[in-house]
Amino acid sequence: MDAATLTPEWQFLEKCPSCQQNDKNIVGRLVSHNYIFGSRRIALPRGGVALARCNTCGLVYKLAVPTPEFLKTITTLEQAMLWRLPNYDFASEIAAIQAYHPGPTYDLLDVGAAGGELLRAAPYGKGRRSGLDIVQFDGLTVSGGGEFICGQIEDLDLKWSGRPYDVVTALDVLEHIYSPPAAMANLRAVTKPGGIVIIETGDTDSIAPDELSLWYYLAYFEHHIAWNAQSITAIADRFAFDVVSLERKRHKLVEKETFELKAFIKYHCFKLNPKTYHALQYWGGFAGSTPIKPNAKDHIRCILRRLPLPRHYAS
Ligand SMILES: [Zn+2]
Numbered sequence: 001m002d003a004a005t006l007t008p009e010w011q012f013l014e015k016c017p018s019c020q021q022n023d024k025n026i027v028g029r030l031v032s033h034n035y036i037f038g039s040r041r042i043a044l045p046r047g048g049v050a051l052a053r054c055n056t057c058g059l060v061y062k063l064a065v066p067t068p069e070f071l072k073t074i075t076t077l078e079q080a081m082l083w084r085l086p087n088y089d090f091a092s093e094i095a096a097i098q099a100y101h102p103g104p105t106y107d108l109l110d111v112g113a114a115g116g117e118l119l120r121a122a123p124y125g126k127g128r129r130s131g132l133d134i135v136q137f138d139g140l141t142v143s144g145g146g147e148f149i150c151g152q153i154e155d156l157d158l159k160w161s162g163r164p165y166d167v168v169t170a171l172d173v174l175e176h177i178y179s180p181p182a183a184m185a186n187l188r189a190v191t192k193p194g195g196i197v198i199i200e201t202g203d204t205d206s207i208a209p210d211e212l213s214l215w216y217y218l219a220y221f222e223h224h225i226a227w228n229a230q231s232i233t234a235i236a237d238r239f240a241f242d243v244v245s246l247e248r249k250r251h252k253l254v255e256k257e258t259f260e261l262k263a264f265i266k267y268h269c270f271k272l273n274p275k276t277y278h279a280l281q282y283w284g285g286f287a288g289s290t291p292i293k294p295n296a297k298d299h300i301r302c303i304l305r306r307l308p309l310p311r312h313y314a315s
Contacts, residue, residue: 028213038078
């Protein structure tokens with residue numbers, strides 16, 4: 001496909017993609033007319049992108065999202081501009097594993113493994129180290145008899161060894177998925193009975209309801225949904241996981257509180273008048289996106305334990 005003439009393709013939702021109910025409130029509309037993705041500016045669909053909150057399970061979801069095929073095409077074209085992960089030691093995630101998994105040895109599967117950063121941070125020689133991602137990026141190596149699983153966690157025909165894991169991590173993954181039930185079914189399959197799943201994702205409870213449309217997190221082209229404690233607990237229960245821990249946190253790359261005058265000014269200019277801010281950026285030719293609120297504690301870490309026997313799992 002010719003990159004210059006790429007036309008966005010959208011799909012439109014009515015029902016909640018998690019619980020499938022159609023009882024929702026419209027809680028806002030994205031303020032920008034464009035998404036910024038890699039080096040590109042992608043015009044929003046006609047009518048913009050409305051944000052809905054499900055009244056049944058609490059999930060926040062966009063009523064218009066790129067088709068999976070279009071997202072895949074543009075991700076492939078923009079690969080060089082994306083997936084830059086600054087140095088991060090994953091000490092906090094490894095500590096969470098050690099707090100909830102008994103003993104120093106565990107088989108680990110990292111969903112959204114990118115360059116294998118988390119796998120390298122985990123103790124070496126203490127179990128299988130495996131990764132799942134859409135492509136095997138440079139630097140991702142598996143060890144201890146581990147495997148690389150090519151695909152997405154919501155794929156219906158995921159090809160893997162069939163040998164489940166003690167610990168499965170999904171850090172900054174669940175906001176990208178189209179079908180939460182399909183993802184949860186696979187997470188259940190890849191986790192041993194009694195094993196844990198560690199999820200990190202954005203937390204809509206950290207944002208005032210009337211500010212969701214200003215949240216940088218939903219201004220990402222590839223973020224289709226946003227979770228909170230209620231919506232995670234609802235789907236965990238449905239797929240027979242116990243929620244053993246819920247913790248509000250910063251995003252893993254901005255764990256430490258800092259003060260940057262530029263970021264502070266940017267965010268407050270944006271908040272003053274979001275439409276003008278975006279319009280000025282557009283006409284100024286800047287490929288800017290919605291600014292991040294400095295030092296926002298707007299993520300959640302959730303630890304689920306797979307119940308040994310299905311409690312009321314439907315299939
Ligand atoms: Zn729902």
